[in-house]
Each structure stands twice: as structure tokens, then as C-alpha cells.
Amino acid sequence: MINFICIILAYFIGSISFGILLSKIFKIQDPRSFGSKNPGATNVMRSGKKLAALLTLLGDMLKGTIVVLIAKFYLNINYDQVLLIAAAVFLGHLFPVYHQFRGGKGVATALGVLLAIDIHVAILVLIIWLVIFLVSRISSLSAITAALCLPLMAFFMNVDQSFLWLSLFLSVLLIYRHKENIKNLIEKKESNFK
16 A cells, blocks of 8 residues: 555656746746647757756656655665656656646656666666767657667666566657657658757
């Protein structure tokens, strides 16, 4: 029962959208009303408020990291239950109960979760994201490539089977949330950062 409550709490914490929260604090337009209509850091950046975008990135990432670290070190639960909490905080970000289940694409929260579970895998994923971004200047292409590589890296790094399943779960949902970006990339319409 306590474990179920922890999973639900993780989902509710994941549902906190820093993009929406910070748009109110910085008095900028709701990020769901412009650009990609996504409340993530990349879209907040389109408002021209770089500090708001940076804080959105950090908030979305740290909620994943902090929740998983608390589960890992302070709750009397096993590894598989920690991974369920990681999945719950990620799902909360994607489908937030506070915002009609219209959330972000999950890149920052997925990275935050990975940092808390396996920092080596997280760093490799981040390096792939950075390399693709530096070459293409397209955030979505970087995220999609990193998401595709995540389960492969987890497999080749011989991680625990439960974590391998979580990495596949994160990868599939990240790619699903980027379906519009994939369509735009195919049609050569995806925006980039100059």
C-alpha cells in the first residue's frame, strides 16, 4: 500500500509543469499557446526569455532526479519499485493531471530520472544529444536520436534487466511524443536554433 502511494505521489510531482508555472512568474505567454504548443524548455525559449527556459529545463530535470534519489536512498523499497517510481514521475510530466493531461515531451525529465538511476548511461545519452544538436542545431532531432540510442546503450552496458525495460519504455514514449517533429523532419519543416 505504501509503495502504491509513493508511485501515485511520484506521478503528481511529475505532473508539475515548470514551463507553465514559470510562464506565469515571468509574465510570458503560456507555452501551450505558441510554437510547438509544448510546455518544455525548448518552446519556452521561443518566448525570448532565456532564464525562464533554463529554469524550466532545470525544474523538469530535477523533479525526475530528486524523486528517484529519494526513492532510492530514503524509502525502504526494492530496485524494481524505484524504477516504477521513475516511470511514474516521467508519466506525470507527459500526462499531467493538473493540465488536462497535456504535458511536455519528457526529454529533461527522462534525463533527470536516468541521472538518478545510472549516471553513466545518462552521460552517454547527454553526449549523443549534444553531438547531434551541435551538428544539426535541431533540438527534436537530438532528442529522437538520443531516445533511439538509450535502450541500445543500456543493453551494451549490461545494465539490470529491469532498467533495460525502463530504458525501452522511456525511449518509446519519447519518440511517440515527438511524432509531430518526426513528420516535420521528414518534410524538412522542423525549426532549428541559428
